[in-house]
Structures are given as structure tokens and as C-alpha cells.
Amino acid sequence: MPYKFLEGITVADVAFEASGATENEMFESAAEAVTSTMVKDHKSVKANIPKKLALKAPSLEQLLFDFLQELVFLKDAKLMLYGKYGVKVSQEPNGGKFKLAAELKGEKLNPKKHELLVDVKAVTWHEYRVWKEGNRWKARVVLDV
């Protein structure tokens, strides 16, 4: 999944740019970046336990924000890490709300198995951006850690 961590955006926290050929791919790249902030090897998170997620938001940028925040919530509340995201983004007719249906797959966080890095506290609005560049969707996100 294409994402890169960015330098020069934040001194104390973590910034990344995620991209994808579709909104779905870009959302999945961003989700992987969030997981990779907390776990050194994203592939060490096995896709054993499924979870369906449905979200609605007035804008695409808010929808991505809420989606990533949900991953942070699930890490603390359910001690779950996810390695597969199965995202489908759509919009209600006539310029209506943006919707996300995701089929997350992951496993319980296990310090003996997952090489843990730094805890993500929150997704922030700092320098936050979602945009389309040429034929690619992009997002810039700063995580409070």
C-alpha cells in the first residue's frame, strides 16, 4: 500500500501521506500507515478476526478522519490491530453524504508477537488534507503520538 512518513511537518508526532488509484485504495493505505505507526511489521498482524464497520460523514475528508479515528478507538477499547481493511467508499445520490463500508480483519494486540512502536493517541486536523492529484487520491495526516 502506498504511503510515506513525512519529515518537516511535526517535531513530536507522526505525519504521513497516503495515496491510491481510488478512494478505497487511499483509505486502505492511510489505515495501513496508522497500523504501521504502532507496529513495526504490518504483515505480522494476521487477518484472523473480522469486523464490519459502517460510517457516514458529510465530506470525504471527514469520512477518512472518522475511519482512522475508529482504528485508534478499536486499538484501545478492544485491543485489536487490523491488517486488512476491505474499504468501499460511496456517496449518497444528489451530492448526499459519504459512506464507508469496511470489512476489517485483524487480531488481538500481542506484545510478544507484534513488535510495538509508539501508541497513537488521536488523528489530528493539523495540516490534514484529502485531495485528488492527476488520477490519484491523496491524504496527508498527522497523528498525535
Add this chain to the structure above:
Amino acid sequence: MLNNKPELKKINDYAWEVSKEFKQGMRVPARIYGSKAIVDAMDIQVFDQVTNVATLPGIQRAALCMPDGHSGYGFPIGGVAAFDAETGVISPGGVGFDINCGMRLVRTNLTIDEVRPKLRQLVDQLFTAVPAGVGSSGFVKLNKGEFREIIEEGADWCVDRGFGWEQDLARTEEDGCIKGADEKKVSGKAVERGLSQIGTLGSGNHYLEIQWVKPENIFDEEAAKAYGIFPNQVAVMFHCGSRGFGHQVATDYLQVFLNVMESKYGIKILDRELACAPFHSPEGQDYFAAMKCGLNMSFANRQVILHRIREVFSKVMGKTAEEMEIQQVYDVAHNTAKLEEYEIDGKRTRVVTHRKGATRSFGPGRPEVPQEFRAVGQPVIIGGSMETGSYLLAGTQKAMEETWGSTAHGSGRTMSRTQAKHMFKGEALQKDMERRGILVRSVSYAGLAEEAGKAYKDIDAVIDATHQAGISRRVAKLLPVANVKG
């Protein structure tokens, strides 16, 4: 985003001002504390952010940044601002995601010579007893009802159940329980995030450290005596906050404020992380009550950790905590918004003081300072990096007059986490620190590398700046001998 740093007017050798003409919408100037070298080295976003804060409704006198300042979101880290309680705003961006992130200092009657032979056992057992890192859970098993009691009762709840001593409460800011916390203003999601996290450190720059007082590192004997600090003494300092609970409260209310700020209250801001609402609005009051739940959760978290420290020391040293006089010196928050009263233009005025990465530094005589310390001022605990040492300071009258009773909170980062990981390797750093007499236990080598001493400003220079500026007084420096890191 600024392209160039603003012109700074020198107020004195340790205070610099950006005029309110610098940026459209600034209601007051911005004032940055630090030596010239410290202020020159601050990243450009600090200046952008502190001048954005100066545009918020109801701000009094000046938007402030402490000498450990670095860029954050909305407010800079090290940011302090007071808003008129009648006409001003409250902003989660002025408190931070980690509500009541703070420091607790615990003293003992043990000397370094007594502790050194047992140091390895102590740090190993502390590492187990006080869980750290991503997704760590504490030993206190709670249901949601009990958790909702904790967020209203704070450290009181813990002491009532045997996790601490009565005297710990008197030596905690707000006596460990801020009044006005309302659990009904907190989402179910916030409770779910925090439920298993009481008694955990978290990660990033959170730590628990065994430290000692080198005889030449006592700078103010009278205050040190009042705080129970003596040469060669062993102490324990730790840094943590309200964990996922506080983070969710901040996230929830940032969204609430973004939804109503402009449409309902006509407030325009320069950065979404400065989302705010009038203090007296329903949304402002709801956040204030929910944020106080975050304060109480954090006081409770640090109280349970203190209990674990007492248990570990008793087991390893073979004496009771009472025999070793494992007493709290003080517990102080550095991410808060508090309703306080100051004299402004000759009139007693109530303000909402936001401290984001800034410590309360109340001077002698203030009723909020415990009676036993009132003659010397409030203890101020400043955590340095894990390699360089930390400080115990005293609050001052000048802080009351100039900085809304506030000073710095740490050394302040200068190097990004990615850069630190490129420059240092966790395993090598751990070995090197051990050679220098500092044992380190961490759940993550990468996390350890990110916290290398060289990723931070020089703590001595930061403390010197707060001392010279008069906003806190140097009492003692504490050096690390063992560190548990998240």
C-alpha cells in the same frame, strides 16, 4: 504557514514579544520566553501557532510560549493563554489530546548507595508492575460504572480503596479530584477506551524513572528541605496522562466545537485545531465538565502507579513503604484548562487558563498550594529526557504576575521521531546508557531511540531560562539511574 519568523521585540534577556500588528486578527501580542539561543532555535511553526492563539476571542494580555516550546497543533506545546471567563472561549486545542498529562515525584528516605545493589531488580519489577506501551492494560479491573465513578472522584477513589495514602491527595494539584467533573458529559467510546488503562504509562515520551539527588544538584536548600529533598536521596518520577480516555474526550469535543463554532457562535479561526466555543455556552461548559473527568482519570492513573511503586520497593528492599517513607512530593498537571482568578488592570478577574505542555507554577502564599509548601511556593516537576535528568522547581510570585502562574513542562523536542530513529538505534542506546549507569527497560527499541537525549533541547538551558525569567525557581536536579519507558 509563515515563511519567515516574525520580528521579535526584546522585553528582557529571557522574554521576547511579537506585536499584535504582526498578523491580522491578533487581539494581543504573543510573548515567548527563553534565552536568545533558545528562541532562535524554535521551529517556525511555534511563532505561527502562538500568534494564531492571540486571535482567539477573550484572550487576555498576551498569548504565551514557555522556553521548552515546540510546534504542536492549534496551540504550540509550551503554550499558555488566559481567556476572560465571561467573554472568552475554551478550546480543546489549548489543553491537548492527553488531558492532564502530568508529572508525579515521589521521595524516599533511601540513599543511592542503599538502592544501587538492588537497582536491576527494582527496574525489572517496575517494568512488570507498571505496564507501558501500545495497548497496555492495568491491574485494576473495573466495570463501566466504577470507571464513571473514578472520572468524577479522581485519586480519592483510589485512596478510598487502599491504593495510596491520605497524604498523597493533599500533595496533588486539586487534591487529586477537580470539582465539577460530570461523567454524563463523556461518551461511551471514551469510557471504553480508558476502561482497562488505569495504572498504565502509555508510550512516546511517557516514563517512570528512579533518580537520585547528587549533593551539588541542590540549588535552594530551604525549598528542598520543605519538599523533603536531601543529598544522595533516591526518588521516583513518572510522566503519564489520561490515556485513551482523555484522547477520546478531546477528539469528541473538537468535533462538537468544529460543528458549532462558526455556524452558531460566528467564531472564525485560523487553524481547525483551535476549534473553540464560548466558555459559557452549553458546548463550552460540557467540554469543561468532560475535560475535568480527564483530569480526574489521570490523577487516578498516577495514584495507582504510585501504589505499584510502593509495592515493588517494599518487595525488593524488604521494608515497608512507611519505613522507607515513600511519600509523594507533588503531582502536577501540564495539559489543562482551569478557572482561575488574577488581577487584571486592577480588577480581580476570572479567566480560563489553558496550559498545553506548561506547568502550573503558583507562588508562595497562594491558597491552592498545600499549607506545608505555602511559604516556598508550589513544587513544579519538570521531566527531562531519559539521559539528561529532570528538575524540581518552585512556583514564584513573578509567574503569578506574568505567565498566569505557569512555567515550562519538560525539555522540549528538537528532533523529529523519524530523524531520531535514523540517528540512534534503541538496542545500542540501551547498552550505552547502561555503561553510563542508567538501566533502561522499554517495550520498544524503536520507541527508545525516539526518546534519545539528543532529540531534546538542553534541559539545563531550559530550566536556566525559566529561573532567569523568574517564572519558576530552581530547587534541585534529579539524575536518572533506571528508566521504564513506554
